[in-house]
Amino acid sequence: MSDLQSVLVVGTGLIGTSVALALREHDVDVLLADRDARAVRLACEMGAGSPWRPGEHAEPVDLAVIAVPPHFVAEQLKSLQERGAARHYTDVASVKALPITQAGRLGCDLTCFVAGHPLAGRERSGPTAATADLFLGRPWAYCPTEETSPDAVETLLGLIKLCGGEPVRVGAEEHDRAVAVVSHAPHVTAAAVAARLAEASDTALGLAGQGVRDVTRIAAGDPVLWTGILSGNALPVAEVLEAVAADLTAAAAALRRSAAQAAEAGGAAVSDGSEAPSDAATAGEELAARGVPPAMSWVTSLLKRGVAGTGRIPGKHGGPARAYAVVQVIIGDRPGELARLFHVAEEAGVNIEDVRLEHAPGLPLGAAELSVQPQAAAALTEALRAHGWHVPA
Amino acid sequence: MSDLQSVLVVGTGLIGTSVALALREHDVDVLLADRDARAVRLACEMGAGSPWRPGEHAEPVDLAVIAVPPHFVAEQLKSLQERGAARHYTDVASVKALPITQAGRLGCDLTCFVAGHPLAGRERSGPTAATADLFLGRPWAYCPTEETSPDAVETLLGLIKLCGGEPVRVGAEEHDRAVAVVSHAPHVTAAAVAARLAEASDTALGLAGQGVRDVTRIAAGDPVLWTGILSGNALPVAEVLEAVAADLTAAAAALRRSAAQAAEAGGAAVSDGSEAPSDAATAGEELAARGVPPAMSWVTSLLKRGVAGTGRIPGKHGGPARAYAVVQVIIGDRPGELARLFHVAEEAGVNIEDVRLEHAPGLPLGAAELSVQPQAAAALTEALRAHGWHVPA
Numbered sequence: 001m002s003d004l005q006s007v008l009v010v011g012t013g014l015i016g017t018s019v020a021l022a023l024r025e026h027d028v029d030v031l032l033a034d035r036d037a038r039a040v041r042l043a044c045e046m047g048a049g050s051p052w053r054p055g056e057h058a059e060p061v062d063l064a065v066i067a068v069p070p071h072f073v074a075e076q077l078k079s080l081q082e083r084g085a086a087r088h089y090t091d092v093a094s095v096k097a098l099p100i101t102q103a104g105r106l107g108c109d110l111t112c113f114v115a116g117h118p119l120a121g122r123e124r125s126g127p128t129a130a131t132a133d134l135f136l137g138r139p140w141a142y143c144p145t146e147e148t149s150p151d152a153v154e155t156l157l158g159l160i161k162l163c164g165g166e167p168v169r170v171g172a173e174e175h176d177r178a179v180a181v182v183s184h185a186p187h188v189t190a191a192a193v194a195a196r197l198a199e200a201s202d203t204a205l206g207l208a209g210q211g212v213r214d215v216t217r218i219a220a221g222d223p224v225l226w227t228g229i230l231s232g233n234a235l236p237v238a239e240v241l242e243a244v245a246a247d248l249t250a251a252a253a254a255l256r257r258s259a260a261q262a263a264e265a266g267g268a269a270v271s272d273g274s275e276a277p278s279d280a281a282t283a284g285e286e287l288a289a290r291g292v293p294p295a296m297s298w299v300t301s302l303l304k305r306g307v308a309g310t311g312r313i314p315g316k317h318g319g320p321a322r323a324y325a326v327v328q329v330i331i332g333d334r335p336g337e338l339a340r341l342f343h344v345a346e347e348a349g350v351n352i353e354d355v356r357l358e359h360a361p362g363l364p365l366g367a368a369e370l371s372v373q374p375q376a377a378a379a380l381t382e383a384l385r386a387h388g389w390h391v392p393a
Numbered sequence: 394m395s396d397l398q399s400v401l402v403v404g405t406g407l408i409g410t411s412v413a414l415a416l417r418e419h420d421v422d423v424l425l426a427d428r429d430a431r432a433v434r435l436a437c438e439m440g441a442g443s444p445w446r447p448g449e450h451a452e453p454v455d456l457a458v459i460a461v462p463p464h465f466v467a468e469q470l471k472s473l474q475e476r477g478a479a480r481h482y483t484d485v486a487s488v489k490a491l492p493i494t495q496a497g498r499l500g501c502d503l504t505c506f507v508a509g510h511p512l513a514g515r516e517r518s519g520p521t522a523a524t525a526d527l528f529l530g531r532p533w534a535y536c537p538t539e540e541t542s543p544d545a546v547e548t549l550l551g552l553i554k555l556c557g558g559e560p561v562r563v564g565a566e567e568h569d570r571a572v573a574v575v576s577h578a579p580h581v582t583a584a585a586v587a588a589r590l591a592e593a594s595d596t597a598l599g600l601a602g603q604g605v606r607d608v609t610r611i612a613a614g615d616p617v618l619w620t621g622i623l624s625g626n627a628l629p630v631a632e633v634l635e636a637v638a639a640d641l642t643a644a645a646a647a648l649r650r651s652a653a654q655a656a657e658a659g660g661a662a663v664s665d666g667s668e669a670p671s672d673a674a675t676a677g678e679e680l681a682a683r684g685v686p687p688a689m690s691w692v693t694s695l696l697k698r699g700v701a702g703t704g705r706i707p708g709k710h711g712g713p714a715r716a717y718a719v720v721q722v723i724i725g726d727r728p729g730e731l732a733r734l735f736h737v738a739e740e741a742g743v744n745i746e747d748v749r750l751e752h753a754p755g756l757p758l759g760a761a762e763l764s765v766q767p768q769a770a771a772a773l774t775e776a777l778r779a780h781g782w783h784v785p786a
Contacts, residue, residue: 031577068674071684119600131785139600147583170596178597181589186608189698195583196574196633198702203563203706204571207512207532213706215579217621218604220703223696228724230692231651231685238648240589245641247585248634255631258624260783291464292624299581300622303616305585309591310613312598313606339739342732352731355748390525 004028004158006061008052008086010076012036012043015092015118017130018069020048022163025127025132030060041241042126060084063155066091070232074102081109088155089113094179095232096143096172110147114156115172117141117179123224133164140165143172177236184233185240187218187226194219247302254298259294324353324379327370330390340388341368350376397421399454401445401479403469405429405436408485408511410523411462412443415556418525423608436520453477456548459484463625467495474502481548482506487572488625489536489604503540506564507549510534510572526557533558533774536565563585568752570629577626578633580619585610640695647691654686699748717746718770720763723783734761734782741776 006029009016013034020030020043030049034040040051045111064086066076070093075098077089089112093099103110120138140160144153160167170178174189194216197205230237288294331337345352372380381391399422402409406427413423413436423442427433433444440650457479459469470482482505486492489508496503514532534552537546553560555781563571584653589608590598675678681687724730738745747764765773 063688065760077782088400089485119602123601129785131721131723133783133785144476168596175592175600176598178594181593181597182601182605185589186586186605188639188644190604191580191696191702192610192637192644194700194702195640195695196578196636196702197705198698200574200705201567201571203561203567204574205707206561207534207568207571208575208706209512209514211583212575212579214607214610215583216699216703216706217607219696219699221696221700223693223700226696227689227693230648230690231655234648234652234655238645238652241641241648243589244582244585245503245638245645248582248586248638248641250669251581251585252634252638255623255627255634259627259631262627267611275429278420289432292621296620296624300616300620302581302588303584303612303614303619305588305591306609306612307614307616308589309584309587309589310609312590312593313601313609314598319763328524330524339732339735339747341553342735354730390526392526392600 004062004155004162005061007031007159008033008061009049010034010062010064010080011067012039012048012127013128014068014121014125014127015134016065017043017046017048017127018120018132018134018265019065019067019092019118019159019163021046021130021132022135026162028162029061031057039127041194041324043130046130048127048128048130049257052084054085056084061086063088063090063159065159069093069228070095070098071102071228073099074106074108077103077108077113078106079114087112089151090116090142090156090159092116092118092231094183094229096141096175098232099144100143100145100172110145111149112152114148114152115143116156116160117143117175119159119165120165125222134158136164138165139168141168141170141175143170143175145172171194176233177239180233180236180240184230184237187221187246188230189239189244190216190243192221233379241313251299254295257295258293258299261295262291265293292365325374326370327372327377327380327384329368329370329384330392331368340387341370341384344383344387345370345372345380348379350380350383396665397455397555399452399456400424400552401426401454401457401473402442402460403457403473404460405432405520406460407519407522408527409458410436410439410441410520411513411525411527412458412460412485412511412552412556414439414523414525414550415528417441421555422449422454422614432520436523439520439523441520441523447476447478450478454479454554456481456483458552462486462621463488463491464495466492467499467501470501470506471499471578474505480505481545483509483535483549483552485509485511486625487576487622489534489568491625493536493538493565493647495691503538504542505545507541507545508536509549509553509555510536510568511556513558528553529557531558532561534561534563534568536563536568539564543629545613558559563744568587569626570632573626573633575631577623577630578637580614581623581630581634582637583609583612644692644695650688651686651692654688655684656684657686669700718762718767718772720765720773721785722761722775724761731761731781734763734777737776737780737782738763738765738773741772743773743774743776 007023009020010032010033012032020032023030024047030388032040032043033052044050050369066073070077073091073093089277093101094117095118100115103113118135118140120134120136140157157167161386188363350372352370356369384391400416401424402413403426405425413425416423417440424445425433425436425442426445437443457473459466461469466484466486473479484492487510489510493508511528511531511533513527535549550560743765745763745765749762777784
């Protein structure tokens, strides 16, 4: 691991300033540059480093971190290399093939450059949103090419370590396909669902629950910023969107076939709901028993693929998704209500792994869903009830 | 408002048993029926009422609540009416045109039936997940037809009031279009995004963040249950899915055109990142300055429609979405950490409106995002810092 002593950060937005703050906590010398002088001044005031004045710094720094939008990375790299600004270079853009390809075309020295991408962000942007903790425990992808020198990789690994990130070595194309699936295409899809809400009736919005809120939350992100990101990963994102669109088109076709089949059957329910179900009923039989037309089986298979997909998302602490028990409790909308609730959990020796609040529209009441280790659920339920909380059975 | 004294609940799942529990809190006589005798026994043990024995109950009850899957509602209504079981009837299915149409075809008496749909649910199902609080402050859609008698509507409004719901009068077709937009189509879309995760590499899953988790959360729901719901609302859901698919297909085409335009431009970045931005720059100029090809403007417009759609979702307490300030604080994964945090907020007189926990994978540290009234953010930040919490600037 190389001993990082001096770093130049070019671009003092959220990510660049956060890198600088993390390095300052380890007493690394940090120089800061941005096309916006105010952003540099703000970052300096936050203790992220001191302004870079190219003429005054004859010695190259150990590493330059290029923290500018994807389409600017290669030009910056070229310009910095021409000045001999650093011994090694990296970037933090959320796409990786584009800057590497452009850098090659511009004739940059690719032996001392390793493309990188810390998987961290916040809904706020700019230097004032920066924090030294931003990368703690987060994956930090890095993409050496055949030309990259081992020294350059060692230097970047030193940076990731000082920032508290978890290095993930991955090829640039594989990286871009991966973020297309887990970030870029979901963002566009959320926007397409949210776009339906823009056209919908007030009545429809009045019936909105937690589900559609979750599905569309990320669609509130900055359209200009996201256009830049998507543009830099255009083909991998297009492929995923086409696959999603194909599934939705096929689902719509199956639903229309199903409606036609139901109309042919005269709209009659097929089965007598008063009969006891057979314990041996398969899902298909169960559906037929509910009068669901056969064309719906395609939709069922899509929903099953969806369940399989959600099951693959890693859980807390990066391991496989853990099955927590969820304890629901009804809470009032008064100051201190949650404090008392967590205090009771603490006294019972129960660690709350996650919490989700759902407020009941129109009333000062809501439900808190507390995720805990399965073996702790009974103790928490008992403790909450003993203190007068309503925990539904 | 009619004075509800006796109610028959047919179907003692989550919704039916919750209705029964709410009615029992107001001392309404409740009779329970289900094709599954065990479900009735469980509901009775929970205090939801007593078993319905058709031969023994000569007098019709005030209201029968048909809480069975959509495709069974009409048959149940027919059968109950033939027995003279109740003076008025309603159902709770999540689609409304299907049961009304089927009931008409079966020759049911539609003067004494009002279709209904409480917008409430939980991730757990069955009678043991039921709670009298389930409908508190939630919308409860009801769909009278031209045939419906005013008495039947009054009776249903009495039920909704006793359950604590908020009645929303809406036509059956409008209801079905509304839930297609805010619930059914988002569910299928979430499944289509999650289906991509089922095919993705382990590397891709390792780079998953909070965004894709939110988008796909509801896709973990029971495929068989959801197939029944979607089948009962096939055409409205198909229409919304086709609109989503059309947007995604167009977005993919724009991305492919954008990639072609970038290739024609030789992959060169268009602008010098070291220049200061013009304050007067429009979004389009900003994008061009980033070297983003013109074909991306279609994607930007979709993202903007998405932002507009998310802005229409009503916020807490049913009003327009309120803009809370978000205070982020770094927390450790120890018992009592959140209790202490909420305790500090309480002492500072700050009510935490919402909380989102994000755990850092691989480390016992995470970020809590606390939503508070904007004027309370400074006080909360100060109080947390005074007690040693790390609150990023």
